[in-house]
Amino acid sequence: IKNMKKLLFLKILLPSLLISLFVATQVSTTIDDFFLPGSQPDAARSYDTPQSCGNCHGGYDLDVEPEHTWQGSMMSQAMRDPLYLASLAIANQDAEFAGDLCIRCHAPAGWLSGRSEPTDGSALNNTDREGVDCHFCHELIDPKSTNADDLVILNALNISGNKPPQSGNGMFVVDTDNKRRHGPFSDAQPVSHNARYDTFYSESAYCATCHDVSNPAFTLNPSTGLYELNSLGMKSNTFNTYEMFPVERTYSEWTMSSYNSVTGIQSTVFGGNKSNVSSCQDCHMKDVTGKGCDKSGAPIRNDLPMHDFTGGNTFVPNLIAQLYPAEVNEIALNKGVLRARAMLQNAASLDVNVHAVNGGYEAYVKITNETGHKLPSGYPEGRRMWIQLIAYNSNDEIVYESGAYDTSTATLTKSSTEYNNDTKIYEAKLGMSTDIETASGNSNYDDGSSFHFALNNKVVKDNRIPPRGFTNANFEAIQSPIVGYSYEDGSYYDETEYYLPLSTKKIVVKLLYQTTSKEYVEFLRDENTTNNAGQVMYNLWDSNGKSTPEIMNEAEFFTETLAVEDFNPLLINQFKVFPNPAKNEVNISFKLMDEEYASLEVYAMNGKKIATLLSGKKPISQQNIKWKVEHIPAGIYIIKFKYGNKMKSALLKIN
Numbered sequence: 326i327k328n329m330k331k332l333l334f335l336k337i338l339l340p341s342l343l344i345s346l347f348v349a350t351q352v353s354t355t356i357d358d359f360f361l362p363g364s365q366p367d368a369a370r371s372y373d374t375p376q377s378c379g380n381c382h383g384g385y386d387l388d389v390e391p392e393h394t395w396q397g398s399m400m401s402q403a404m405r406d407p408l409y410l411a412s413l414a415i416a417n418q419d420a421e422f423a424g425d426l427c428i429r430c431h432a433p434a435g436w437l438s439g440r441s442e443p444t445d446g447s448a449l450n451n452t453d454r455e456g457v458d459c460h461f462c463h464e465l466i467d468p469k470s471t472n473a474d475d476l477v478i479l480n481a482l483n484i485s486g487n488k489p490p491q492s493g494n495g496m497f498v499v500d501t502d503n504k505r506r507h508g509p510f511s512d513a514q515p516v517s518h519n520a521r522y523d524t525f526y527s528e529s530a531y532c533a534t535c536h537d538v539s540n541p542a543f544t545l546n547p548s549t550g551l552y553e554l555n556s557l558g559m560k561s562n563t564f565n566t567y568e569m570f571p572v573e574r575t576y577s578e579w580t581m582s583s584y585n586s587v588t589g590i591q592s593t594v595f596g597g598n599k600s601n602v603s604s605c606q607d608c609h610m611k612d613v614t615g616k617g618c619d620k621s622g623a624p625i626r627n628d629l630p631m632h633d634f635t636g637g638n639t640f641v642p643n644l645i646a647q648l649y650p651a652e653v654n655e656i657a658l659n660k661g662v663l664r665a666r667a668m669l670q671n672a673a674s675l676d677v678n679v680h681a682v683n684g685g686y687e688a689y690v691k692i693t694n695e696t697g698h699k700l701p702s703g704y705p706e707g708r709r710m711w712i713q714l715i716a717y718n719s720n721d722e723i724v725y726e727s728g729a730y731d732t733s734t735a736t737l738t739k740s741s742t743e744y745n746n747d748t749k750i751y752e753a754k755l756g757m758s759t760d761i762e763t764a765s766g767n768s769n770y771d772d773g774s775s776f777h778f779a780l781n782n783k784v785v786k787d788n789r790i791p792p793r794g795f796t797n798a799n800f801e802a803i804q805s806p807i808v809g810y811s812y813e814d815g816s817y818y819d820e821t822e823y824y825l826p827l828s829t830k831k832i833v834v835k836l837l838y839q840t841t842s843k844e845y846v847e848f849l850r851d852e853n854t855t856n857n858a859g860q861v862m863y864n865l866w867d868s869n870g871k872s873t874p875e876i877m878n879e880a881e882f883f884t885e886t887l888a889v890e891d892f893n894p895l896l897i898n899q900f901k902v903f904p905n906p907a908k909n910e911v912n913i914s915f916k917l918m919d920e921e922y923a924s925l926e927v928y929a930m931n932g933k934k935i936a937t938l939l940s941g942k943k944p945i946s947q948q949n950i951k952w953k954v955e956h957i958p959a960g961i962y963i964i965k966f967k968y969g970n971k972m973k974s975a976l977l978k979i980n
Contacts, residue, residue: 372438375455400634404432422444428449434453478498492533492537529576677880735872772785925966
């Protein structure tokens with residue numbers, strides 16, 4: 326009987342032990358574990374609504390005015406973003422009070438007004454849902470300012486131990502004068518508030534406030550190089566950016582790029598009215614021509630910063646419009662999507678180089694980063710960019726594919742057994758150390774990565790393309806090293822080699838970007854035991870194209886342009902192309918010495934056919950062909966002449 330009782334006890338106990346071993350538990354962190362210096366919450370603080378700012382700064386020029394362009398930005402939707410809200414739920418679920426770190430930058434006015442607790446955002450009001458708004462942005466001061474008014478505020482923070490060591494991580498400092506607004510123009514003369522000219526608003530360090538993000542619950546152990554969990558229930562003993570665990574380092578990446586210079590980098594696509602771009606604002610708040618307000622006498626500026634804050638998110642704005650139709654401006658959001666798409670299409674250049682080899686072809690795809698930070702940059706979870714290469718035979722059948730994506734299931738083929746290749750995916754992946762896995766009851770995926778943002782304390786992979794000016798030493802110093810891959814110092818591009826079968830006739834290459842992956846959305850749905858935010862996000866994702874990838878760049882190549890020249894001078898002579906270079910018209914002359922099928926075609930350097938100038942069986946004759954080229958873009962072109970089974974080619978430059 327005693328043994329039976331023991332057996333019965335074990336049968337009851339064993340399932341409980343198994344559950345305790347594999348069911349995740351919330352880490353018992355406190356609000357102090359996520360404390361950060363800077364201005365602190367004050368329930369007596371009040372903020373003007375964006376609508377009140379729009380009385381002067383909106384409704385007069387929708388293309389450039391601050392209000393309308395801001396309404397179309399993700400800054401204005403930071404607290405409505407369903408992807409963020411689903412992530413926030415998991416963060417709080419994993420580590421108690423972790424959401425405070427998130428709300429700081431997604432609803433800063435609400436945070437400063439003392440409504441960030443509970444840290445699930447349930448105490449925030451409708452005005453707080455306006456995200457990163459006008460009043461908050463224009464009250465920020467540089468934590469390293471030497472201005473006399475600012476020093477009064479900074480000295481008070483220093484006395485209380487709350488002065489930030491630098492910009493970053495939501496450690497913002499705000500003006501205590503509720504009627505004063507800061508900005509980048511010394512000649513501003515507002516009517517309803519005071520103004521202060523502040524150079525901080527033109528500096529990239531301003532953007533570091535929320536675009537250099539660290540988790541203060543983990544501190545770097547310089548002896549081991551590992552990020553260790555602080556003693557629970559206590560503030561971190563350091564708030565130096567580079568001593569806390571790096572979540573994203575967009576600003577720091579910029580500091581180590583060639584864009585961080587007096588002249589910056591020449592650009593015809595970013596910067597608006599600027600010819601060179603240097604700061605974050607130059608690219609993400611481009612200079613436009615217009616007035617900053619609707620008052621008579623307001624100057625028309627050629628350097629008006631457009632308040633669109635454009636990034637690369639083309640997917641979420643439409644979801645927000647569905648969730649909050651009465652709160653948002655859908656027209657403004659749609660314009661924001663178009664700007665984001667244009668930003669993506671100019672963020673990278675793509676070059677394809679193909680060589681004929683024994684038994685097939687070698688294709689080299691070069692992706693060049695045209696931005697001032699890693700590509701892609703920012704919050705890493707679910708965000709990715711990849712190369713899709715498809716080779717077709719003469720029947721337009723696929724004979725090779727890498728980077729295949731099924732739009733119906735949102736499945737990216739990461740490793741192809743059929744074509745024996747791995748997809749080149751540019752991404753950053755974070756993960757948990759073994760002790761954090763044990764403490765939380767959560768597990769990394771097989772590759773060591775995890776989507777548990779609040780618990781991650783190591784970088785598993787980071788092969789994102791660095792910007793101009795990259796060196797390995799500098800990027801290691803800012804906690805943004807290349808992990809699981811390698812780039813040489815000075816590289817701001819990546820080249821991938823593909824081996825294609827001999828039957829290849831056409832090669833199509835695309836560089837694709839995705840706001841969020843299927844794996845991440847399913848994680849947010851399946852791991853959520855707190856609320857329905859994950860299910861809401863999944864349903865929106867499922868019914869709105871599943872975050873359809875954006876085509877950042879694409880190119881085609883036709884292998885027939887690689888045919889070996891083999892021509893019998895008895896069949897043709899005096900093949901001439903003139904003038905060369907050409908501007909308006911090209912003359913092509915030759916004499917056919919036999920009656921054969923002939924074709925004369927023009928190709929771009931990527932192998933794409935531009936024109937067919939001659940086709941058909943031709944008698945012995947002198948041929949003189951004139952080709953108008955005023956409408957053809959400047960560049961180098963291949964003129965390819967086929968005569969029977971022979972070929973001759975020539976290069977033509979069009980100015």
